[in-house]
Amino acid sequence: MMNFGYDEGGHRVSIGDMRIWRRIARYTFNRWVSFTFAVLLSLAVTGATLAQPWLMQQGIDRYITDINLDATARLIGLSTTALWYCIMVIAVFLLSFLQVVVLEYVGQWIMHSIRQDLFAHMLRLDLNIFNSNPTGRLVTRLTNDIQNMYEMFSSVMVTMFNDLLRLIGILIALYLMNVRLALVMTIFVPISLGLTILFARLARDKFRAIRSQLVKINSFLSEAIAGISILQLFGREKRSRDEFEELSEGYLQRTLSQIKLFGTFMPITEFLGSAAMAMILWYGGGEILRERLTIGELVAFISYMKLFFQPLRELSQKYSIVQSAMASAERIFQLLDTTSAIHEAEQPVSTASHRGELVFDKVCFGYDPKKPVIKDVSLRLRPGRTVALVGTTGSGKTTLVNLLLRFYDPQEGKILIDDTPITKFSLNQLRNMVGVVLQDVLILQDTLLSNIVMDTGKSRSEIEQILTNTGMHRFVDKLPQGLDTMIGEGGKELSTGEKQLLSFARVLCRDPKILVLDEATAAIDTESENILESALADAFTGRTSLIIAHRLSTIRRADHIVVMAGGRIIEQGNHEELIAADGHYAQLVAMDLHNGATTAPA
Amino acid sequence: MKETNSPSHHPANARLKELLGLVRHSFVTHRLRLLLGFIALLAVDFLQLIIPRIIKHGVDGLANANITQIGLMKLGGLILSIALVIAVLRFVWRYLIIGFSRLLEQAVRNRLFRHILKMDAQFFEKYTTGDLMAHSSNDLNAVQMACGMGLVAAVDAFVMSTAAIGFMVHIHGQLTLMALLPMPFLAIFTRILSGRLHRRFATVQEQFSSMTEFARSTLISIRLIKAYTTEKFQTERFGKLGRGYVQSNLRVAVIQGLIFPIATMVGNLGMLLVLWFGGKLVIAGTISIGDFVAFITYLYMLVWPMMAIGWVTNLVQRGLTSLNRIHTLVTSKPALPELENHNLAPIAHPTYSLRELTFFYQNETQPALNDIRLELGPGIHGVTGRTGCGKSTLCRLLARLYPVMDGQLFFDNTDVNTLPVDYIRAHLGYVGQEPILFSDTIAANIALGKPDATQAEIEAAARHAAIHNDIIELSDGYGTLIGERGVKLSGGQRQRLALARALVCDRPLLIIDDGLSAVDVATEHEVFNGLQQRLAGKTVIIVSNRIKLLSMTDRTIILEEGRIAYDGRHDELLKQSSLYRSMYDKQMRQTPIAEPVP
The missing domain is CATH 1.20.1560.10 (ABC transporter type 1, transmembrane domain)
Known part of the structure; x- marks a missing residue:
């Protein structure tokens, strides 16, 4: 996998955590038909596997070594046994093939539904969760953690079940043949199990140590490669090399110590296998001398014991998989249990009014309630008017937009659209009424057309109409295949200006009543800027617009300018009034608005 | 092997x-x-x-x-x-x-x-x-x-x-031949199947990474997803990728489901043949029952090597x-000359001479820099121009990140190709467009190029880069961890930190490749004042698109499509260069009450 040893520290979950198992089981129940089928297949495979040594024993005792029967009868009997043996061989082959495929089918679809649930759930969560978790971590939940859980499903629930079934089957077969010899053989059960568990524990720690070192190596490496020019320019090569080689040495030592552990355990299981063989020969041979066991049974015992030791070795390695899978499962379910702090209106009002009046009424808000970033803001945007928000970084402009879209809810005060508090709308209603152009742009790996349409269901001609009306067709015409140009990864790379235009086209396609624009701080190319400006002029008419403005040209276009500082509105009016007042705004303008813009805070 | x-x-x-x-x-x-x-x-x-x-x-x-x-x-x-x-x-x-x-x-x-x-x-x-x-x-x-x-x-x-x-x-002998009959098939099957398995598995991995990439790009733009109410739309697209992933996994499973059952079956077929023919041989008295049992045990031993052949291949x-x-x-091979640094004496006031310097990026037909003639000595040199005009390329060539042809770039009157790369680099501090910081403490990041820097030196550099006050506000001050598992800094803070890192080395050359773009105007002044104090007598090359900053340099070079269009002081450029004047107008003049710039 493309997981370069991603590992998160934190707590360890025990395998016996029933809550987690119960939730996994719930997903399993949805596929119970296939699941039952898989279990039945398991039973059948085990039965057919264990029948083989028994058939061999029958062949030996009843026909090969039975000198009382005449040769023809012995040969016929042997043939029948061989035929049965052949049937069992083919049955095991077909059944186990079927079993693998069925289990993969069940497992993969279960994981698919968990993944889909989780993805849909994540998109519903409020932004606080996204701020406190790096994107990489959330992505890991969807990919690597689910993958880990799948490993658990396939290797634990499936293999362990199969192996256990087989162990039980073997013991039953042994007891049926010869109780005393079976009793002797039973002492290998606790010894092997104890040893396996002990080894699994030790191996888990070694694995963990190796993995965490690998994470260190990989993050060191990726950082060094990303910053290679800096390392070279500042003459850090030797130090980096030494650091890397130290990490590499640490990794070597850890792998060597793992090899020692495996080198001890693997031979011990093999030794136990040989010891079982010695026991069978000595005690079982004695039983034959006492005429309580046949040679065929002795051979069958040897075969069964070979089958017995096979799964043990694998079992021990699986233990560590289970551990990490349990941790993954817990992280996934924890995230699924996280609820959004933004509550949907239970009975959303119908959006009957279409005026588009926007009111902020004594709004107070802080991402951390103790540190308010919006302090008692009241603002009325009359329908159809354009208001520019102006202020330095951290003055609270972006936060106001976040509140309007209900990415967060204010701690005090309320926001109303056409006299209805926005909490009374459903989130979809609200966000369809308010169209935003944000600075960052999401680009789907698809054609430009589908990037504009997204899920609105608008037709090609409608889009073309909108683009022509606003003069934005000039942007599309520039692209090699017009609306059918593939963009995104592997397609055409759009410039910053073109991305802004795309983003704007999307909003126009949705025809919102209220338009919110977070103007790009970075300079965009002149051509895009010209197109954007004429499209803006068109978009502002007949819409209530709120602009976080960085360009003087945009600010001057606004009907009303609101100056923010430290989370408060400190001045408002039109350009001339504010300049005449010679206050904060005048200062801002003097300090060069265009360049004063810095990256917006989260 | x-x-x-x-x-x-x-x-x-x-x-x-x-x-x-x-x-x-x-x-x-x-x-x-x-x-x-x-x-x-x-x-x-x-x-x-x-x-x-x-x-x-x-x-x-x-x-x-x-x-x-x-x-x-x-x-x-x-x-x-x-x-x-x-x-x-x-x-x-x-x-x-x-x-x-x-x-x-x-x-x-x-x-x-x-x-x-x-x-x-x-x-x-x-x-x-x-x-x-x-x-x-x-x-x-x-x-x-x-x-x-x-x-x-x-x-x-x-x-x-x-x-x-x-x-x-x-x-x-004959029994052996019989028992071994199915074995070659096992080796062939394992080989064919595990090759195919590998290819199918590669598809799974590809799909896994495109799923990862989709999730990443969606979650990174969560504000947009929510603002456009495209949650369902995105979930469906993700579901489509997920279904493709499931299908590919099933294709892998079909092969995996064959490999082990086939191995078992082949082993068992051998056993069957032994039971059948060996049994007959025992009945006929040709071999003993002990031979028969030993034979079975040897056959068990063969299954693994036969599987191994395919696997090992x-x-x-x-x-x-x-x-x-x-x-x-x-x-x-690195494109830059690999010369040993034989204790060359450092130069106190190095200069660069660019003589008809022309540079192409790999697989490009248009030169990124074309016929550049330039002398860069002590003083502050501004560089500006449109995106793609060659500003960054110039900085990268001076820092010896890319190779240049012989006779075009001279470091203190010596062709750079005859000098060890690390010797030249030891003379310069560099601040790039993207501030690259490492997962370590702030102090260690500043002291990157000078690991033995004292705390006082580090703080002095931080003060001159106007980042000291930001640092002491952090929980652990200079000991604060930054990077993946540490504190997140804003773009402007990162840039100033990168500047402090260059300043602490106290080298005679400083190249700032648009490294102050995210610093706000007020702070920029502070930074520039710090630079002027600290860098007197040194050679500073500073790329920027801000007129305010450029007006404070000793001279500014304007690049257009890889060539030097103009080279002069602020007031000269205002008269000569229409590009410079339009930048000036956009940035300064539009403000009706802005004072006339000196």
């Missing part, structure tokens, strides 16, 4: 030799370790083959009723003691041979990193971080597997199968492919 049966998959013989040269050193260094390891391995194989002989004796004795309880105990004891020796020897070979593969892995890994550190920017355009990470994890892993388990399995399978077959032939092939990739990487 050379494979010759499928030449199409293999590099030519000479190439193979070259490839193995990469790992030969490790083989030679650890030859004693390997020798002992293989002796232990062979001993294990030999001892393992004895056990069925003992069982045969026992069973024959039982069948003929001429063995006593004491005799059985002796045989059991013999098996036990042989098993004990085997266990010890197994530990020995595992530790020696598998350990060797890890030692080899480490040697190659270190070599890889040493090489990466030497490479220039062109190399990193060809290999992305992802590529290099893949080399260091997946490819190294494949090589390690081939040289460890692959080597063991190959030797083991060869010895075990030859010996086991030998013993079987000794019991009965793939392992070795994959190892060679990976080795090939690593080899290509470590033999790529």
Whole structure:
């Protein structure tokens, strides 16, 4: 996998955590038909596997070594046994093939539904969760953690079940043949199990140590490669090399110590296998001398014991998989249990009014309630008017937009659209009424057309109409295949200006009543800027617009300018009034608005 | 272990030799370790083959009723003691041979990193971080597997199968032939299937990464997703990717579902043939029942080597492919001259002369810089121009990140191609467009180029870069961890930190490639004042698009499409360059009350 040893520290979950198992089981129940089928297949495979040594024993005792029967009868009997043996061989082959495929089918679809649930759930969560978790971590939940859980499903629930079934089957077969010899053989059960568990524990720690070192190596490496020019320019090569080689040495030592552990355990299981063989020969041979066991049974015992030791070795390695899978499962379910702090209106009002009046009424808000970033803001945007928000970084402009879209809810005060508090709308209603152009742009790996349409269901001609009306067709015409140009990864790379235009086209396609624009701080190319400006002029008419403005040209276009500082509105009016007042705004303008813009805070 | 049966998959013989040269050193260094390891391995194989002989004796004795309880105990004891020796020897070979593969892995890994550190920017355009990470994890892993388990399995399978077959032939030749009939099929099947498995698995991995990428790009733009209410739309698209992933996994499962059942079936078919023909032979009295049982035990021993043949072939092939990739990487030559730095004396006031400097990026037909003639000595030199005019290229060439032709770039009147790269770099501080910081403390990040810098020096540099006040507000001040697991800094803070890092080195040259773009105007003034104080008498090259900043330099160079369009002081440029004037108008004039700029 493309997981370069991603590992998160934190707590360890025990395998016996029933809550987690119960939730996994719930997903399993949805596929119970296939699941039952898989279990039945398991039973059948085990039965057919264990029948083989028994058939061999029958062949030996009843026909090969039975000198009382005449040769023809012995040969016929042997043939029948061989035929049965052949049937069992083919049955095991077909059944186990079927079993693998069925289990993969069940497992993969279960994981698919968990993944889909989780993805849909994540998109519903409020932004606080996204701020406190790096994107990489959330992505890991969807990919690597689910993958880990799948490993658990396939290797634990499936293999362990199969192996256990087989162990039980073997013991039953042994007891049926010869109780005393079976009793002797039973002492290998606790010894092997104890040893396996002990080894699994030790191996888990070694694995963990190796993995965490690998994470260190990989993050060191990726950082060094990303910053290679800096390392070279500042003459850090030797130090980096030494650091890397130290990490590499640490990794070597850890792998060597793992090899020692495996080198001890693997031979011990093999030794136990040989010891079982010695026991069978000595005690079982004695039983034959006492005429309580046949040679065929002795051979069958040897075969069964070979089958017995096979799964043990694998079992021990699986233990560590289970551990990490349990941790993954817990992280996934924890995230699924996280609820959004933004509550949907239970009975959303119908959006009957279409005026588009926007009111902020004594709004107070802080991402951390103790540190308010919006302090008692009241603002009325009359329908159809354009208001520019102006202020330095951290003055609270972006936060106001976040509140309007209900990415967060204010701690005090309320926001109303056409006299209805926005909490009374459903989130979809609200966000369809308010169209935003944000600075960052999401680009789907698809054609430009589908990037504009997204899920609105608008037709090609409608889009073309909108683009022509606003003069934005000039942007599309520039692209090699017009609306059918593939963009995104592997397609055409759009410039910053073109991305802004795309983003704007999307909003126009949705025809919102209220338009919110977070103007790009970075300079965009002149051509895009010209197109954007004429499209803006068109978009502002007949819409209530709120602009976080960085360009003087945009600010001057606004009907009303609101100056923010430290989370408060400190001045408002039109350009001339504010300049005449010679206050904060005048200062801002003097300090060069265009360049004063810095990256917006989260 | 050379494979010759499928030449199409293999590099030519000479190439193979070259490839193995990469790992030969490790083989030679650890030859004693390997020798002992293989002796232990062979001993294990030999001892393992004895056990069925003992069982045969026992069973024959039982069948003929001429063995006593004491005799059985002796045989059991013999098996036990042989098993004990085997266990010890197994530990020995595992530790020696598998350990060797890890030692080899480490040697190659270190070599890889040493090489990466030497490479220039062109190399990193060809290999992305992802590529290099893949080399260091997946490819190294494949090589390690081939040289460890692959080597063991190959030797083991060869010895075990030859010996086991030998013993079987000794019991009965024809029966051996019968029993072995299905075996070659197993080897062929495993080989075909595991090759196909590998390809299908590669598809799964591709889909896994496109799913990851989709999730990442969605979650990173969560504000947009919510603002446009496209949650359902995105979930459906994700679901489509997920379904494709499930399908590919099922395709893998079909192959996986075949490999082990086939192995089991082939083994069992052999057993069936033994039961049928061997049984007849016992009935006919040709072989004893003890032979029959021993025969079965040998057959068990053969299943694993037969599977191993197919497995090993793939392992070795994959190892060679990976080795090939690593080899290509470590033999790529840096485009910059590799000269030894023989204690050249540092220069106090170095200058750059650019003489008709022309530069092309790889696979580009338009020059990024064209016929540049420029002298850069002490003073502050501004550089500006539109995106793509060659500003950054100029900085990169001065910092020797890309190669230049002979006779075009002179460092203190010496052609740079005759000087060691690290010698030139030791003279300069560099602040790039993207501030690159490392996961470490703030102090360590500032002291990157001068690890022995004192706290006072670090703080002084931070003050001049106007970042000191921001730092002391952090929880642990200069000891605060930044990067992946540490505090997140804003773009402007990161840039000022990168500036402090360059300042602390106190070198005679400073190149700032648009490294103050995210710093706000007020702070920019502060920074510039700090620079002027600290950098008096030094050569400073500063790329920016801000007129305010440019107006404070000693001279500004305007680049247009890779050529120098204008070169002069602020007031001169205002008169001459229409580009400069329009930038000035956009940034300054529009403000009705702005004071006339000096």
